[in-house]
Every structure is written in structure tokens, then in C-alpha cells.
Amino acid sequence: MAGQQPEHRRVEGSLAESSSSVTIDPVMAAFQLLLPLLVTCVAASARPPRRLPACQVVQMDAFCSDLSLRSAPVDLPRGVQTLDLSRNHVQNLTRETLAFHTGLRRLNLRSNEIHFIQPGLFVDMAALKVLDLSRNRLNVFALSNVRLGPLTAVETLDLSSNGLxxxxxxxxxxxxxxxxxxxxxxxxxxxxxQNTFSGSPRLKKIGLRNNVILEIESGAFDSLSGLTELDLSKNSITCITDFNLCNLKVLNLSKNSVELFHSATSTDYYCLLSLDLSENKMSTFPLLPRNNRLERLDVSRNQLQSVNDTATPDEKTFFSHLRYLDMSYNQLQSLPESFFHCMRSLEVLNVSNNCIGEFSVADEGLLRTVKVINLGYNSLRSLTFGENTLRSLEKLLLRGNGLATLDSGVFRRLPSIEHLQLRQNNLQICSWGRNRQDAPGCVSFSSVPTLQILDLSDNQLRTVPADAFAGSPLKSLDLSLNPGLDMDRDSLSGLERSLVHLLLRENNISSLSMDLSSLTSLKHIDLSTNQLTTVPAWNRDSSIESLNLQNNHLVTLEYSTMLALEPSLKTLYMGSNPLSCCSNLDLLQMVQNSAVVVPDIETATCVHQEYSEPVNIEQVTQDMCLRPGGRYYAVAAVVVALVTVVALVLLVRCFRARKPEHNRSFRA
Structure with a gap:
């Protein structure tokens, strides 16, 4: 036993050694784990910092907008001519901020946070022509009483939206x-x-829109002999007296509080071409320079009650160059013919939304060049055109006047008329021919050889007689919003080759007696919101591209008719109808599989007897229209037929078996 002790000790020693090695291994393992992390950190520290997105450089133009920059990148090529630093975070504008680019021609610093500019920064930029500093905080810079300039070469400067x-x-x-x-x-x-622009004598265009300007000192613009455009819109200016800017071509004073506009009494020739005085508070017509080149005058949305027609020849303003005159949304009661005597070039006259009761042009020398007259939303009771007047008039807008009686041939006196808008009146259509019985005051729309667009919607029309538009090559006809409208079978006779657009919506029509298939050029037809139970018949010669059948009483759409339309049809509106799913199965499958677009597909439904709610037409399948057990319907029918035949055969045999046999006897 004693001889074995040393071996036992050796065993314990080995165990002790092994245990000591186990205690060292975790340290080594931790070091091995940390080593890659240390290497990664060292490598990361050796790398350069992450670079911001680079500017886009095209030739010598650098575009650095929306990059969260606080200054221009230092790595831009030398000689850059355009630098766009808009929509960044630039606060201080110094030479270092611009990376010492002194050769710039265009510098855009719009929408930053600039509130400090280094004095003399732009002195060395002798080539700088365009400088945009809009949408910054330059009001803070101005408080330091330091001047921005000199801007020796800058031609365009934008300081908008800076709180100045x-x-x-x-x-x-x-x-x-x-x-x-x-x-x-x-x-x-x-x-x-008076001295606001004294340091910039070459100004040609000034924009002062959307400030709070109450006062303009006398002579404030006198030193600017080259000024041609001035925008003072959206301010608080109350009057303009002694207007004397002879070289000005465009003046915008809209959206102020101007009550009076008077030009200086002078025989000087004014270059003004466009004057916008809309949305002000003028009760009298502006007094404009006697000698002018004015082409466009807008005095809409004021409080005008009359026009200047009583001035003496010496006081009268000549508008021989005026092409566009807008006096809409005022309180005008009348427009005397004398007002137009000096308007030899007028092309567009807008006097809508006033209180005008009568409009007449008897002198053939008046308004010879006018092409568009808008008299909509007045209180017209009479409308008179003399022979050979308004020879250039192409478009006449009379919407919303409640007109009930007119001279029957009033529109035949307009030799160039193409577009008549008569919506929201109370007119009736005259019959064509000798033996006619027309309502008093009816209007004839036949034999107007230039008429192409006619809007008679919402006129309380009762009938559209035969040949109502014969001789008038209409391309577009709107007869909508005339509930109870009775149309003759030949109402559209004469329009077979010209009519392209036909609108008959919201007329409570239950059936159409007209043969629409004869209108070979018809491409767009609106029959929505009526009481139609059948679709008009068309053939393969049809050109229909857009068909609106919304909100009618259609249960079945004739498949053959719709099939005839398929080659040309591009758009079909069919929602809000009580369509039968199974009675229109072929049609619905055609719509599902064809290139026809159904814009109201989400509301296009059909009725199925097994569903409590309408079914969207996209979800209808052939299987849905089979009866219960319908998959075996044909087989069941055959079986029933066979059983019936077998039963009949058995009955016949049974009947013959029960029939008594005749006695047979033979004699020798």
C-alpha cells in the first residue's frame, strides 16, 4: 500500500497541472475575441471620415442643393461659373464658405439660414451676374447697418422672403x-x-409683390428711366395719382385697396402695354393716359358701376391698341355703344358677373375685331345685333342670364360664330319650315353655317323639333338638364356627318326615338341620369368611343348592339343600373375580357337572385348563373328523358299483354 503513494501523488500533480491550464484558457479566449475588434477599431480610426454626398458637376456648373451643407465643398474644380447651394444649412457667408470661388457668374443661395455676410465679400467677384439670396434671414444682417455691396457686376438680385x-x-x-x-x-x-433705388439706376424690372406697402413717395421711380416692369400686387396701396411712368410697359396693382387710379394730365406718349387693377375697390373707371399703347386692361373684381362715356373729345382716352378688356365681377348696369368707339383692336371682352340688362351693337363699325364676348351671369333681357356687325365674333358666352325671348334670327347675323354657350337660360327652339307653330320668342339654330359648338343645357327646353339644327354643322351639342325633354325622331337631322359630341344627361328620358346610328361621326355620347330601359341600336359602322349609361333603369343591355360597338368603343360608364347578372352574362364577359375601360367599375354592379347585395360586374362568372345542381343539369335532363321513354315502352307492353285473345275455330 505504501509503495503506491508516489503514483497517487503523481496523479494528483497531473490533475493540479491540468486544472491550472484550464484557468488560463478563458483569458486567451477573451484575448482572441478582442483582437479582431481591436484591429477593426484601429482600421476604422485610420480611415478618413465619411464623405457627404458629392455635388453634381456639369461642365463648369456645380449643383449642390439639398445636401445639408454648411459651406461649399472644397474639392470643387477651379473656374466654376455656376454654384447652386440652395436648400442647405449655410448660416455665415464668407470667403471660406464659398471656398474662395471668385470667378462665379451665377450664385444660388436660396432657402438657407444666412444671417451674416462678410463685408466686401462680393468685391472680388467681378464676373458675378446673378445672385439669389431669397428665403434667408437677411433682416438680421441688415440690423448691423453694414452694406452688402458693392455689387459691381450683378444684374439680377433676389432678396425675396427675408423679413426685410x-x-x-x-x-x-x-x-x-x-x-x-x-x-x-x-x-x-x-x-x-424717394431714394430707395437711387443706387441702382439701371433697373428694368422690380418685384414688390406681397409686402405691406401703404405709401409710395413722389418720384420714387423717376430716376429709373429704363424701368419696364413693376409688380406691386398684394399690397395695401389705396390710390395712384399722377401716374407718369411713360416708359413702363407692365404694371401689376392687383389685390390692393386701390380706390382711384389717375394718370398725369399729359400729351406724352405712354408705353404701357399691360395694366392689372383687378381685385381692388375702384368705383369709377381708371383715368388712363390719353396717348397709350395699352393692349391688356384688367379691372375685374372691383366696384365699378359705370364706364367713362361722357368725356369730351379732348378728355377721352383712346384705346386703339387694346386687345383684352376684363370688367367681370363688378356692378355695371349698362354698356353704351359709345364706350367702344375708340376700341379698334379689341379681341376679347369679358363683362360677366355684372348687372347688365341690355346689350346691343347696331353700328357695324364697332367691335369689328372682337372674337370673344363673355356676357355670362348678368340680367340680360334683350340682345340685339345689327346687320354686318361683330363680323369677327367666334365665341359668345351668355350663360346664367335667364333669357326667355330673343329675336329668332339673332344668331344668324353673326357670320363667324362658332361657339354659343346658352346654358341656364329659358330659351325655346324654333321649328324649321314654313308650316310651323312656334312659341313666341323662340330662337332658331338652323342655317348658321359656321356654328360648331352649342350649349343649350338647363334651359327648361320642352321640345326639340325636327331639323332644329339643319344647316348648322355642329360638332358638339349639349341638351342636358332639360327634364321632360321631348325629342322628335328627326331632331338631329342634318348632323349625320358633323356631330362628334352629344350630351343628353339628366333629362328623364325613358326612350330615344332618334336613330343615333345615322350619326356616323358621333364619338362621345352621354345618356347618364335618365330613365332608359333599352340601349339605342348601333351597327358596325358606328364610331362611338365613349358611352355613358350611368344611373339609368337598364336591366338588360342588348348584346348584339354592344358587340357592334366593341371595335370602336374605348370607354364605357355603366354604374348605378339594375342590371341582371345572368341576363347580361355575355356582355359582362365581353367587358371583362376586352380593352374597353370602365372608369366607374367599382360602382358597376348587377343583381343576382341568390345574393342579397348587388354583385360587382368584375366578380360575375358563368358558374354563378347555373341553377342549383346545375353542373349536372344536362345529364339529369337526359336521364329523365330516358326514364320517360322506358316507362312508355313498359306501359305499351303491359297494355298488349292484358288484351284478350280472339277464339280460333276450324271446321273439317
Whole structure:
């Protein structure tokens, strides 16, 4: 036993050694795990920092917008001519910010956070022509009483939406001898002082839209001999007196509070081409320069009650160049013919939404060039055109006047008329021919050889007589919104080759007596919101591309008719009808499988007797229209027939078996 002790100790020693090795292994393992992490960290620290998205450089133009930059990237190529840093986070504008690019021609810093500009920054930029500093915080910079300039070469400067108020513009406009285009829109300027633009004598275009301008000092624009465009819209200006900017071509004073506009009494020739005085508070017509080139005048949405027609020849303003005149949305009671005597070039006259009761043109020398007259939404009681008047008139809009009586041939006196809008009146259509019985005051629409578009919707029309439009090559005819309208079988006679658009919606029509298949050029027809139970018949010669059958009483759509339309039909509206799913199965499958577009497919449903709710036409299948057990219906029918035949055969045999046999006797 004693001799075995050393071996036992050796065993214990080996166990002790093994246990010590086990305690060292976790340290090594941890070191092995940490080593890759340490290597990764060292490698990461050796890498350069993550670069921001690069600018897009095209030739010598660098576009760096929307990159969250605080300055121009330093790696831009030298000689860059255009630098776009818009919509970034630039706050301080210094030489370092612009990476010392002094050769720039166009610099865009729109929509940043700029509130500081290094003095003299633009002195060395002798080539800079366009500078956009809009939508920043330059009002903070202006508080430092430091001037932006000199801007020796800048021709276009945008300072819009910077919170600038009266007096602050001086710090930006002083020493800008080359400036031609200036935008100060969307600031808080209340006054234009006499010396506001004294440092920019070459200005041609000034934008002061959407400020709070209340006052313009006398002579504020006098030093700007080259000024041609001035936008003062959306301010608080109340009057313009002694207007004397002879070289100005475009003046926008819309959306102010102007009550009076008077030009200076002068025989000077004014270059003004466009004057916008819309949305103001004028009660009298503006007094414009006697000698002018005005082509466009907008005095809509004011409080005008009359026009200047009593002025003496010496006081009268000549509008010999005027092409567009808008006096809509005022309170005008009348338009005397004398008002148009000096308008030799007028093409568009808009006097809609006034209170005009009569409109007449008897002198053939008046309005000879006018092409469009809008008299919509007035209180017209009479409308008179003399012979050979309005020879160029193409479009006459008379919507919403409640007209009930007119001279029957009033529109035949318009030799160039193409478009008549008579919606929302109370007119009736005259019959054609000698033996006619017309309602008093009816209007004839036949034999108007140039008429192409006619809107008679919402006129309380009772009938459309035969040949009502014969001799008038209509392309579009709207007879909608005339409930109870009775149309003759030949109402559309004469339009077979011309009519393209036909609208008959919301007329409570239950059936159509007209043969629409004869209208070979018809492409678009609207029959929606009526009481139709059948679809008009068409043949393969049809050109229908768009058909609206919405909101009718259609249970079955004739498949043969719809099949005839399929080659040309592109759009079909068929929602809100009580269609039968199984009675229109072929049609629904055609719609599902063809290229015809059904825009109201979500509301296009059909009725199925086994479903409590209407079924969308896209979900209808042939199996849905088989009876219960219908899959075996044909087989069952054959079986029943066979059983019936077998039963009949058995009955016949049974009858013969029970029949008594005749006695047979033989005599020798």
C-alpha cells in the first residue's frame, strides 16, 4: 500500500497541472475575441471620415442643393461659373464658405439660414451676374447697418422672403450700378422712399409683390428711366395719382385697396402695354393716359358701376391698341355703344358677373375685331345685333342670364360664330319650315353655317323639333338638364356627318326615338341620369368611343348592339343600373375580357337572385348563373328523358299483354 503513494501523488500533480491550464484558457479566449475588434477599431480610426454626398458637376456648373451643407465643398474644380447651394444649412457667408470661388457668374443661395455676410465679400467677384439670396434671414444682417455691396457686376438680385422692412433695402441696393432685375417679394416693406433705388439706376424690372406697402413717395421711380416692369400686387396701396411712368410697359396693382387710379394730365406718349387693377375697390373707371399703347386692361373684381362715356373729345382716352378688356365681377348696369368707339383692336371682352340688362351693337363699325364676348351671369333681357356687325365674333358666352325671348334670327347675323354657350337660360327652339307653330320668342339654330359648338343645357327646353339644327354643322351639342325633354325622331337631322359630341344627361328620358346610328361621326355620347330601359341600336359602322349609361333603369343591355360597338368603343360608364347578372352574362364577359375601360367599375354592379347585395360586374362568372345542381343539369335532363321513354315502352307492353285473345275455330 505504501509503495503506491508516489503514483497517487503523481496523479494528483497531473490533475493540479491540468486544472491550472484550464484557468488560463478563458483569458486567451477573451484575448482572441478582442483582437479582431481591436484591429477593426484601429482600421476604422485610420480611415478618413465619411464623405457627404458629392455635388453634381456639369461642365463648369456645380449643383449642390439639398445636401445639408454648411459651406461649399472644397474639392470643387477651379473656374466654376455656376454654384447652386440652395436648400442647405449655410448660416455665415464668407470667403471660406464659398471656398474662395471668385470667378462665379451665377450664385444660388436660396432657402438657407444666412444671417451674416462678410463685408466686401462680393468685391472680388467681378464676373458675378446673378445672385439669389431669397428665403434667408437677411433682416438680421441688415440690423448691423453694414452694406452688402458693392455689387459691381450683378444684374439680377433676389432678396425675396427675408423679413426685410422699410429702410433695410438701402443696405443691399446701394452701389449696384449694373442691377437690372430686382425681386423683393414677400417681405414686410411698408413704404417706397424717394431714394430707395437711387443706387441702382439701371433697373428694368422690380418685384414688390406681397409686402405691406401703404405709401409710395413722389418720384420714387423717376430716376429709373429704363424701368419696364413693376409688380406691386398684394399690397395695401389705396390710390395712384399722377401716374407718369411713360416708359413702363407692365404694371401689376392687383389685390390692393386701390380706390382711384389717375394718370398725369399729359400729351406724352405712354408705353404701357399691360395694366392689372383687378381685385381692388375702384368705383369709377381708371383715368388712363390719353396717348397709350395699352393692349391688356384688367379691372375685374372691383366696384365699378359705370364706364367713362361722357368725356369730351379732348378728355377721352383712346384705346386703339387694346386687345383684352376684363370688367367681370363688378356692378355695371349698362354698356353704351359709345364706350367702344375708340376700341379698334379689341379681341376679347369679358363683362360677366355684372348687372347688365341690355346689350346691343347696331353700328357695324364697332367691335369689328372682337372674337370673344363673355356676357355670362348678368340680367340680360334683350340682345340685339345689327346687320354686318361683330363680323369677327367666334365665341359668345351668355350663360346664367335667364333669357326667355330673343329675336329668332339673332344668331344668324353673326357670320363667324362658332361657339354659343346658352346654358341656364329659358330659351325655346324654333321649328324649321314654313308650316310651323312656334312659341313666341323662340330662337332658331338652323342655317348658321359656321356654328360648331352649342350649349343649350338647363334651359327648361320642352321640345326639340325636327331639323332644329339643319344647316348648322355642329360638332358638339349639349341638351342636358332639360327634364321632360321631348325629342322628335328627326331632331338631329342634318348632323349625320358633323356631330362628334352629344350630351343628353339628366333629362328623364325613358326612350330615344332618334336613330343615333345615322350619326356616323358621333364619338362621345352621354345618356347618364335618365330613365332608359333599352340601349339605342348601333351597327358596325358606328364610331362611338365613349358611352355613358350611368344611373339609368337598364336591366338588360342588348348584346348584339354592344358587340357592334366593341371595335370602336374605348370607354364605357355603366354604374348605378339594375342590371341582371345572368341576363347580361355575355356582355359582362365581353367587358371583362376586352380593352374597353370602365372608369366607374367599382360602382358597376348587377343583381343576382341568390345574393342579397348587388354583385360587382368584375366578380360575375358563368358558374354563378347555373341553377342549383346545375353542373349536372344536362345529364339529369337526359336521364329523365330516358326514364320517360322506358316507362312508355313498359306501359305499351303491359297494355298488349292484358288484351284478350280472339277464339280460333276450324271446321273439317
Amino acid at each position: 422692412y422699410t429702410g433695410m433695402t438701402d443696405y443691399f441696393l446701394a452701389h449696384s450700378p449694373s442691377l437690372e432685375v430686382l425681386a423683393l417679394n414677400g417681405n414686410s416693406i411698408t413704404k417706397i422712399a
